[in-house]
Amino acid sequence: MRILVVNPNSTASMTGRIGAAASKVAAPGTEIVATNPPTGPASIEGYYDEALAVPGLLAEIDRHQRGGGIAGTVIACFDDVGLDAARSLATAPVIGICEAAMQTAALLGGRFSVVTTLPRSIPALERLAQRYGMAGRCTIRAAGVPVLALEDPASGAVERVRAEIRRAMEQDGAETIVLGCAGMADLARALSEEMGLPVIDGVTAAVKLVEGLAALGLRTSKAGGYAPPLPKTR
Numbered sequence: 001m002r003i004l005v006v007n008p009n010s011t012a013s014m015t016g017r018i019g020a021a022a023s024k025v026a027a028p029g030t031e032i033v034a035t036n037p038p039t040g041p042a043s044i045e046g047y048y049d050e051a052l053a054v055p056g057l058l059a060e061i062d063r064h065q066r067g068g069g070i071a072g073t074v075i076a077c078f079d080d081v082g083l084d085a086a087r088s089l090a091t092a093p094v095i096g097i098c099e100a101a102m103q104t105a106a107l108l109g110g111r112f113s114v115v116t117t118l119p120r121s122i123p124a125l126e127r128l129a130q131r132y133g134m135a136g137r138c139t140i141r142a143a144g145v146p147v148l149a150l151e152d153p154a155s156g157a158v159e160r161v162r163a164e165i166r167r168a169m170e171q172d173g174a175e176t177i178v179l180g181c182a183g184m185a186d187l188a189r190a191l192s193e194e195m196g197l198p199v200i201d202g203v204t205a206a207v208k209l210v211e212g213l214a215a216l217g218l219r220t221s222k223a224g225g226y227a228p229p230l231p232k233t234r
């Protein structure tokens with residue numbers, strides 16, 4: 001099967017790391033097609049960037065869907081940007097990494113903490129926690145690093161993520177940790193071992209969810225809100 005993993009921001013190096021993390025967990029026979037829009041925000045840090053990223057995201061999904069053979073799509077941005085629109089456009093399942101990570105955390109423990117990048121992203125993620133029924137069992141924190149600092153090994157960003165995870169474990173009673181940025185996808189396994197508790201990345205969790213849904217032959221329902229977009233005729 002082929003799984004489309006779309007990084008909605010336009011930073012190709014981040015897409016490369018996301019695609020590599022996804023490929024590492026993909027089952028034999030699963031091909032990961034990692035892509036990003038050619039234009040749009042280089043990183044998504046708050047509501048304005050989210051809105052700007054949606055047209056490019058939908059164009060990438062449409063382009064690859066027309067090519068055929070896509071078993072499912074992962075929206076590789078922790079803000080789950082454009083998720084409902086993408087589910088309306090797509091025929092196969094569409095999984096946002098925030099929803100995938102939070103649902104996975106709920107299967108592995110009680111309270112969990114999300115560690116994202118900047119404080120300005122926290123309100124949007126709190127809204128998603130409400131939407132996904134997780135608000136009562138999660139704390140959302142920010143490490144205070146710009147998204148693109150994760151692209152620079154010399155930035156100290158990973159150290160700040162580590163320190164915020166430790167604070168979550170000490171202060172929040174976190175039983176699991178969710179990495180709140182697609183740019184952290186390649187950190188989860190090492191951090192799980194280092195911290196001694198499950199550290200969950202939404203990219204890899206979403207890939208396995210898509211594989212499972214595809215294996216069950218399940219697709220997004222078109223019976224209601226996710227019905228295909230209507231042509232606009234006057």
Ligand SMILES: O=C(O)C[C@H]1NC(=O)NC1=O
Binds near residue numbers: 044116
């Ligand atoms: O705000 C964040 O860190 C999350 C989000 N921004 C982005 O460009 N990719 C992300 O996963």
